[in-house]
């Protein structure tokens with residue numbers, strides 16, 4: 001019998017681990033597996049973490065980050081990549097340098113800053129390095145409302161202000177901007193994400209708000225699903241709809257793991 005060779009697009013996450021398996025690189029790889037792409041990972045930080053929170057973390061030295069990127073560039077044909085937890089300004093810089101050195105395809109920047117449990121995943125001074133060094137390389141950036149406020153440096157309250165903030169972020173050099181949870185309807189029954197595309201068209205996508213604390217790793221899942229779709233050659237407008245629907249189904253079909261902020265269901 002001859003071997004059967006299936007080829008899958010290869011995707012890369014440059015981020016932090018979550019020992020609890022719900023967020024970070026673990027969520028990214030589960031999402032990539034579910035979306036039928038081959039996931040690879042550059043570990044930037046290791047966290048000791050469970051559904052109750054982050055207990056400890058360790059940043060990986062520059063040489064080891066460079067070595068992981070070189071290993072992948074030497075052997076793989078990465079079609080898209082994403083960044084997640086980058087920790088501090090120095091590590092944002094190391095990652096930006098590697099992304100300039102190697103062609104890992106379209107870049108999804110998830111500007112992860114604070115975990116839902118309150119742990120700092122990016123130091124305050126690193127936000128400027130993200131703006132200066134990472135955003136100009138990004139195909140799409142996916143801040144939540146809090147992260148978007150930190151990027152633009154002012155309050156964002158109304159739907160019109162969300163749209164204006166997305167435009168401001170786009171002017172920092174990113175082609176496409178997603179502001180997650182950008183607007184709540186008065187009844188708070190729905191939350192809407194705002195999408196501003198490179199061609200200046202835009203879109204609000206709303207979904208029913210699910211009353212649950214099992215949303216650990218939602219942002220990582222959205223950005224890695226987006227990277228997976230982009231690696232397949234799917235266009236941005238379709239990719240964002242697929243990513244949003246994937247996250248929604250993964251939250252709706254909840255699973256029971258741990259005693260705190262539960263992870264998503266990647267079999268949904």
Ligand code: PLP
Pocket residue numbers: 015016017018023024025047049084085112114115116117121215216217218219220261
């Ligand atoms: N831990 C790591 C390593 C992450 O990358 C992230 C999110 O980006 C989190 C934790 C936060 O997860 P959440 O805020 O969804 O609980």
